[in-house]
Amino acid sequence: MSAPLVSALTDPAVELRDVTVAHGQSIVLQVKHLRIERGERVVLVGPNGAGKSTLFRILSGQLCPADGTVQVLGHERRFSSPSGTKNSRPRYDHRVGIISQGLHLVPRLDALSNTLIGGLARADVAAWRSWLKWFPSGLIDEAMDALAQVGMQDHATTRADHLSGGERQRVAMARLIMQKPELILADEPTAALDPAATARAVSLLNRLARGATLLTIVHEMTLVGELGDRVIGIRQGQIALDTPSGQLGADAMEALFRAPAPGKEPDEPSMGALSEQWV
Amino acid sequence: MTPAAWGVAYLAVVGLCLWSLMGSGELSLGRTPWQNLMATVGDFSRPSFLDAWWGPQRLEYRSDDGTVLRVENRQVLEREFLWAVLRATWVTFQIATLGSLLAALLALPLGLFTARNLPAPRWLSRAAHGLLGASRAIHTLVFGLILVGIVGLGPTAGILAIAMHSMGTYGKLFAESIETLDMAAVEGVRATGASSAHAFFMAVWPSVLPQFASQHLYVWEFNVRDSTILGLIGAGGLGLLISEAVSLFQWSRLATLLIVVVALVMCFDAVSSRVRKALL
Numbered sequence: 001m002s003a004p005l006v007s008a009l010t011d012p013a014v015e016l017r018d019v020t021v022a023h024g025q026s027i028v029l030q031v032k033h034l035r036i037e038r039g040e041r042v043v044l045v046g047p048n049g050a051g052k053s054t055l056f057r058i059l060s061g062q063l064c065p066a067d068g069t070v071q072v073l074g075h076e077r078r079f080s081s082p083s084g085t086k087n088s089r090p091r092y093d094h095r096v097g098i099i100s101q102g103l104h105l106v107p108r109l110d111a112l113s114n115t116l117i118g119g120l121a122r123a124d125v126a127a128w129r130s131w132l133k134w135f136p137s138g139l140i141d142e143a144m145d146a147l148a149q150v151g152m153q154d155h156a157t158t159r160a161d162h163l164s165g166g167e168r169q170r171v172a173m174a175r176l177i178m179q180k181p182e183l184i185l186a187d188e189p190t191a192a193l194d195p196a197a198t199a200r201a202v203s204l205l206n207r208l209a210r211g212a213t214l215l216t217i218v219h220e221m222t223l224v225g226e227l228g229d230r231v232i233g234i235r236q237g238q239i240a241l242d243t244p245s246g247q248l249g250a251d252a253m254e255a256l257f258r259a260p261a262p263g264k265e266p267d268e269p270s271m272g273a274l275s276e277q278w279v
Numbered sequence: 280m281t282p283a284a285w286g287v288a289y290l291a292v293v294g295l296c297l298w299s300l301m302g303s304g305e306l307s308l309g310r311t312p313w314q315n316l317m318a319t320v321g322d323f324s325r326p327s328f329l330d331a332w333w334g335p336q337r338l339e340y341r342s343d344d345g346t347v348l349r350v351e352n353r354q355v356l357e358r359e360f361l362w363a364v365l366r367a368t369w370v371t372f373q374i375a376t377l378g379s380l381l382a383a384l385l386a387l388p389l390g391l392f393t394a395r396n397l398p399a400p401r402w403l404s405r406a407a408h409g410l411l412g413a414s415r416a417i418h419t420l421v422f423g424l425i426l427v428g429i430v431g432l433g434p435t436a437g438i439l440a441i442a443m444h445s446m447g448t449y450g451k452l453f454a455e456s457i458e459t460l461d462m463a464a465v466e467g468v469r470a471t472g473a474s475s476a477h478a479f480f481m482a483v484w485p486s487v488l489p490q491f492a493s494q495h496l497y498v499w500e501f502n503v504r505d506s507t508i509l510g511l512i513g514a515g516g517l518g519l520l521i522s523e524a525v526s527l528f529q530w531s532r533l534a535t536l537l538i539v540v541v542a543l544v545m546c547f548d549a550v551s552s553r554v555r556k557a558l559l
Contacts (some may be wrong), residue, residue, distance in 0.1 A: 117468050
């Protein structure tokens with residue numbers, strides 16, 4: 001599965017060519033060419049339904065485009081129209097990490113187990129250990145350490161559904177620390193957080209991004225500069241803007257969020273329609 | 280059809296049932312319902328277990344010319360009957376408990392196959408769905424009658440009958456709780472690169488296990504009730520004593536048996552609802 005070391009040093013983290021995602025008749029996302037180098041911190045902005053999350057779902061392997069070439073961390077996949085949607089989902093790789101608002105934790109498991117999950121694929125833990133909840137002690141120590149890094153060591157035995165939104169987000173970060181991904185996809189990671197928790201999440205994400213590539217979707221424009229060196233604006237399924245975050249002008253942002261001409265806004269497919277099954 | 284039209288259709292069905300029954304003159308309470316009711320209440324008003332302590336120690340049965348036919352010590356007889364009731368209650372409980380567990384174990388894979396959000400092959404999920412449907416459609420008593428012919432009289436037939444029928448109930452309940460599962464957690468585990476086996480054990484299983492346990496208690500309780508009548512067809516337990524009491528017109532013993540059934544079900548209900556609350 002992993003790419004040869006040589007290409008790992010030269011390949012970009014992400015490269016998309018002529019990628020098209022269609023839902024029914026409407027085109028949800030169309031990317032002619034997008035290249036993100038390893039170690040870059042990129043912020044994605046754009047109105048709701050523009051296609052930002054769809055792009056994330058392509059990169060994480062949850063969604064197959066109808067057309068195009070997707071290269072993630074040296075792993076290339078080609079898609080073409082007739083078989084596009086039937087293409088089986090690739091095996092997720094621990095090198096791609098996803099974080100959203102902490103809603104993807106397992107509610108009935110405690111914080112420690114939720115953190116441990118991040119290490120299962122990386123440490124190649126056997127499935128029967130998950131069944132018996134009997135994990136190598138080294139992995140447990142690592143998970144405790146990850147919880148300590150996010151300041152949640154005192155809540156290790158608290159169930160995820162008894163944690164507050166901010167605490168859940170921190171456990172999700174701890175899981176990411178365990179996972180050690182090379183590419184981090186953060187989908188509105190601060191959406192439900194108060195200012196203090198937001199600041200904490202931003203600094204944690206930046207710490208995780210050291211030695212990794214970080215892509216973040218944000219809606220708070222004040223965070224653009226803090227989380228990225230490069231800004232990509234997506235509007236109506238197209239990349240409308242791609243600049244260093246320092247050079248982002250107010251007029252460019254205004255154009256990005258201007259209401260589209262009536263009847264032209266593409267529909268973003270609902271999560272349910274595309275992910276009924278896990279494979 | 281609109282909801283209102285469905286309502287009208289429902290009323291039409293009820294009307295048809297009533298009209299056809301009344302038309303054939305079969306909807307009647309009999310000739311002397313009130314006397315019959317009073318007589319039954321009278322029969323039931325002195326449950327036999329009272330005799331175990333306060334019954335006559337020497338009850339003489341005489342023929343018309345005064346000859347003593349038989350002498351009974353009611354206290355001894357009814358105490359023996361109470362022991363028999365206790366043993367039968369235990370058998371009933373055994374049937375319900377083992378039958379429910381067997382049903383749950385059989386239904387678990389079938390439930391997993393039929394849940395639409397799990398990736399079972401289509402033919403397998405169809406087959407499991409059909410099997411569960413058939414199992415639900417056939418009543419425990421019918422399974423019991425068939426099984427008595429196969430494995431003979433006794434609790435084994437009862438256990439198997441309960442298992443066969445409850446399997447369908449369990450399978451449907453299990454599949455439904457898996458289908459209402461929050462897939463975000465499952466996707467979250469998959470997103471770390473973990474295998475689907477890990478996702479199952481870490482996300483699916485812990486989320487559905489409390490629901491499964493609660494459903495198990497519910498069906499188990501239902502089966503405690505159900506297994507009290509299994510004895511009617513010879514599958515052991517309280518039902519056997521009930522059928523004996525009815526055929527010998529021993530209404531006071533039937534009253535004792537019904538009190539035991541009600542007490543058993545209520546005790547089980549009290550315990551299981553407490554456990555269910557603790558689980559969720």
